[in-house]
Amino acid sequence: MDEAVRLQQEDFSQDEEIRALRAVSRRIGGIATFLGCARDFSEDREVSAIGFDAHHAMALAELRKLRGEAIEGFGLIDARIVHRIGSVQAGDNIVFIAAAAEHRAPALEACRWLIDELKERVPIWKKEITPSGESWVTPRP
């Protein structure tokens, strides 16, 4: 199976990621997931695609660090993070996070923490491609 933390151009399979997570341990009692998708509408305009740029080495290192911190801090059994880079069409998958724990609370809390931290700490930049042009996205809370 692929690495637990990845940056990739191609789409991913949620089922395969969860299958890989479940194969880690039969002590898992709950898996919380977050799936980020490309919207076709933003800031009052249509969006046809999103382009992602990244400092690949730094982004991968930070994602691995995040996974380690989540496992340690929330007592997870395991976690997986996959983020796409390059061009993503409206409606397609962008990012997938899965956190596995013995019980639901740490899994849910870790999943929320992971996506929030990813947005703050991982050097990835998003550009919206619209019929009237392209523009980089300014982060918001």
Added chain:
Amino acid sequence: MAAGKNGMIRVLFFGPVAERVGARQIDVPWRAGLRWQDVRDELRARYPEAFAYVSIVAVDGERVGDEAEAPLAKDSEIVFMSPFSGG
């Protein structure tokens, strides 16, 4: 982390900063005592529009702040970045 060659500082740009610089990489000659702030000041003067977006800096893969006064090693890599927007 890969770095510059032959005593050059490799400066990398991504996303909106790269678009405004018009390049993803610029090599700057290393000199004794050179700090990342010196490189920023030199490049900011050349690319003021791009550097208006810069709020995050990393040297050799580690984020640094203004308090980091240590001189750059030969072949260092600096990245001048705008706020992230992944996810």
